[in-house]
Amino acid sequence: MTRRIRDVMSPATVAVEPMTTVARAARLMREEDVGDVLVTYDCDLFGVLTDRDIVLRSVADGRDPDATTVGAVCTPPPVVTLEPDDTTDRAAELMRRHAVRRLPVVEHGGVPVGVVTLGDLATTDDPHSALADISRAAPGH
Numbered sequence: 001m002t003r004r005i006r007d008v009m010s011p012a013t014v015a016v017e018p019m020t021t022v023a024r025a026a027r028l029m030r031e032e033d034v035g036d037v038l039v040t041y042d043c044d045l046f047g048v049l050t051d052r053d054i055v056l057r058s059v060a061d062g063r064d065p066d067a068t069t070v071g072a073v074c075t076p077p078p079v080v081t082l083e084p085d086d087t088t089d090r091a092a093e094l095m096r097r098h099a100v101r102r103l104p105v106v107e108h109g110g111v112p113v114g115v116v117t118l119g120d121l122a123t124t125d126d127p128h129s130a131l132a133d134i135s136r137a138a139p140g141h
Contacts, residue, residue: 018071
């Protein structure tokens with residue numbers, strides 16, 4: 001069933017500025033129990049930093065997480081985004097086309113208002129699917 005992104009997105013986003021250290025962003029991800037943070041500058045979306053970005057673009061390259069900024073290792077602009085009135089079908093198509101599992105939701109020309117994940121779509125499309133069950137499970141279980 002197709003729904004609007006505003007109905008399935010996670011409205012609470014965690015954001016950092018591009019000059020934030022990777023170590024600080026990683027601690028924030030742990031504290032907030034999220035796998036990504038939005039990188040914003042003056043309330044506009046600059047990029048997205050995922051736990052995978054930290055591993056592949058920072059740790060694996062031997063960069064010092066206390067000296068490396070998120071702006072240097074995040075997914076750089078242009079970032080694929082959705083608007084709250086987009087559909088879950090559009091989200092799924094963009095995720096498939098760009099091989100991503102999460103998309104920032106923006107309005108008013110780039111102000112982040114949420115994130116929609118593959119798990120959000122799975123829970124919406126088939127609440128009894130294995131992916132939906134995994135998405136609802138408490139972390140670490």
